Amino acid sequence: MWFRFCLLLASATTAAADNDPVTGLARAEGVELVGAHCLVCHSSRLIVQNQLSREGWRQTIRHMQKNHNLWPLGEAEDLIVDYLVVNYGPLASSNRRRGNLPYLD
Ligand code: HEC
Numbered sequence: 001m002w003f004r005f006c007l008l009l010a011s012a013t014t015a016a017a018d019n020d021p022v023t024g025l026a027r028a029e030g031v032e033l034v035g036a037h038c039l040v041c042h043s044s045r046l047i048v049q050n051q052l053s054r055e056g057w058r059q060t061i062r063h064m065q066k067n068h069n070l071w072p073l074g075e076a077e078d079l080i081v082d083y084l085v086v087n088y089g090p091l092a093s094s095n096r097r098r099g100n101l102p103y104l105d
Helices: 002-016 031-038 054-068 076-087
Strands: none
Touching: 031 076, 054 076
């Protein structure tokens, strides 16, 4: 009985943490682009700690481009901004459960 209960708990927590174990980013459409363009210079922690609007993420990308030599993202930019605002936007915390940061696992 207890054993079954624990199994249930364990599977519930695994299912809720729908984050990529390596990058710590939420698994969703566009995550590969964010991995390819945004995690070259820094960890995903700088990204996941934010909850920015569409405009806020655009400005962050401009900031990366102006100050840190982030390359032009071309067509990927809109897809990256979509991913960021859906998963790390102002409304994201209510429908998303953050998994453990990678170094806590
Ligand atoms: C060429 C290197 C480089 C790339 C590529 C890069 N960044 Fe950064 N980013 C940095 C550096 C350096 C910092 C830390 C200094 C700072 O905050 O200005 C940083 C900081 C950040 C921060 C924290 C800012 C804050 O004040 O909290 C966010 C958010 C961020 N980056 C998002 C992104 C996103 C999104 C992408 C992909 C579109 C990206 N970065 C790609 C260099 C880069």
